[in-house]
Amino acid sequence: MLIFNLMTEKEKMKYAEMTQAQLQSELEIQKKLYEKFKSQNLKLDMSRGKPDSEQLSLSDPMLTALDSGEKCVYDGFDMRNYGILDGIPAAKQMLADMLEVPSENIIVCGNSSLNIMYDMIVKSLIYGVSAESTPWIKQGNIKFLCPAPGYDRHFSICQSLGIEMITVPMRSDGPDMDIIEELVSSDPLIKGIWCVPKYSNPTGITYSDEVVRRFARLKPAADDFRIFWDNAYAVHDLYEEGDKLLDIVNEAISAGNPDIVYEFTSTSKITFPGSGISCLAASQHNLNYIRSIMTVQTIGFDKLNMLRHVLFFKDISGIKKQMEKHAQLLRPKFDAVISAFESELRGCDIAEWTHPRGGYFISLENKYGSASKVWRLMSECGVKMTEAGATFPYKKDPNDSNLRIAPTYPPIDELRAAVEVLVCCIKIAALEKLILN
């Protein structure tokens, strides 16, 4: 550890203020360190927002929450059989309480909220957003606004379906609303926007009340414009006092704009990813229309899994207790990453990072545009990260600065090891930018 300690002494100096000779010497030190890491044949993964196995075990009792045929009869209905297209009432209520919307504004779906989002776009393309509107596919080259850095899988959906993406900058209180209002009011081909409003993926910020209200009051040129509100981290607080997000479904109703938003969430990171339940919250008018198509699409979603969740949690307070347990496991991991950044990078002034109070990601900005270089160095050293650029439409980060760090999955020792490598790679990449050839 000697070499590491020596280094931290040096780091009190900003890299930008170093002479070329100092930069060269620092680069040599970091490269030696890097070679040491490389020789360890690491195999670490900070790439995706996955719960670790301790988190998964929190939900093991749910596996037996529904353990007899008798228990499958609930509210007078045998959930083992066909029927109930849009979700069992008790699950609607629980998820409604989670999103703080009335349960009549909820449809409970299958195991993947991403799949509902994809499906809602496909429905809008083929059928239009309402019985009265024209299918998007018949309206020419439609576009989506994409606040970025954002969630790569949202962008992949647009790209796959041939929807043009327009990048909108993210601020600390949400996306830039001036730009959004300007764009949607002038271009009727802009049909939607992607939002992760709470503990945003990847920046971890939560939209301010003012931003939510401006969304709810949007007056788009397209009357079939929809906000895709992916509230994936609605209850995923890391600290007792979580961020507060204003509920957009109610705000949109109050603003006389009830149909403008589709809200999504799931229990993927509450119970079991891939075996959770998901839901869509929207206006009655939207939901009636959606049900009219759903009835052709499927006979219904997995009601036994809905019931399993209901029996396990009882109600929203059960979910909140579960989330406190998740937080206890996750806080040390977030702390480990952030404290390493603070002690190793703060003085160098070569990067900035977020301090999220919830969610699954830490976002890191490389001041000298070296994100892809960092990613390559990490990869060559056996540490997997979300690819540089992935947080932007078309995977093109205009400044090549953003990296998404997913600290949840690796055990804490491995995470610490991975962050040591990361710090070293960030330094090397910055130094190489600063050194004149």
Next chain:
Amino acid sequence: MLIFNLMTEKEKMKYAEMTQAQLQSELEIQKKLYEKFKSQNLKLDMSRGKPDSEQLSLSDPMLTALDSGEKCVYDGFDMRNYGILDGIPAAKQMLADMLEVPSENIIVCGNSSLNIMYDMIVKSLIYGVSAESTPWIKQGNIKFLCPAPGYDRHFSICQSLGIEMITVPMRSDGPDMDIIEELVSSDPLIKGIWCVPKYSNPTGITYSDEVVRRFARLKPAADDFRIFWDNAYAVHDLYEEGDKLLDIVNEAISAGNPDIVYEFTSTSKITFPGSGISCLAASQHNLNYIRSIMTVQTIGFDKLNMLRHVLFFKDISGIKKQMEKHAQLLRPKFDAVISAFESELRGCDIAEWTHPRGGYFISLENKYGSASKVWRLMSECGVKMTEAGATFPYKKDPNDSNLRIAPTYPPIDELRAAVEVLVCCIKIAALEKLILN
């Protein structure tokens, strides 16, 4: 019961051979009987192919087959977490054995095979059936062939998506292949055909080997033509000696036509409808393409439910044992309907019915084109049946003759009661056609 016994004496005479006076007198008898039924305020349901609660209970042990976190780790993978896009290997193997195809030709999906079928059509519309082909939606007014009587939900998918339906007659060994070969070879806008090849919905027949081979060897004018092979009743035999269906996936490979077919099945009527697992079987080329879109659509399907099925059944022999138990419960119900028809209708020569050896339905042909009248009479008497016409595209039965009977859901006493009413309604409707005004 006296009146009923008197009646059966009369029925030895064919209605067509009765004088007008005899017909009138028979009508009076039947109408009296009908009024008696009506006064009972019945509430019976023979409308949908749902298992009854005894059948559902057969799968109750599956609820606890996956009862600990440790058991969720299977083949070295923690099924509680994200990952594995196209189904867990053990579930692939089990469903492959059920369809008698290699497991590499299988993708395991969510709780609804209907939903996969819908989704495969949507994919073909938006993306095309392969990376090289043109999306169906860009090719004008595309069409599907619909052997009829057939499954109403297949037809609803086409109707919802604006795909023109062409009715093809059903024979006792499958749909009319001469007509199909003629149509698909001449019209490149015909893009698909719906098939329920085993214990066909609703006629209960199984396609002959020759029909399957002719399907596998089809040479459509459209190179993006696909057979939608809904093998919903693959293992749903009522008798020890079940019908044998030739496997089309292998036949299509042998015929040098590997990409022509998508085969679907699910465990909806093996375990729990709505909480089963489903799969798609197709050529490697098709599956690779489908996976490339699936990866945008979803992070994956419910692996814990797949594993629950694997642990419950162990392998295909477990499924077969389960199906024998289902058969024991279902045989008396099919027998009750058919023996009532035999004793009450055979002599009258006003209807024909199928004697399925598996599946979920009995199909009834009203000789004098009175199916919608029968349905109305049943409905007014409190007995729900699948609507007349539902088994045809656009709900239009050209002869107004077909009725689908679903004997599985009601308890046997209720089923017997419902069939008594049905026999009476069939007679009234036929008599009213035969009586000259």
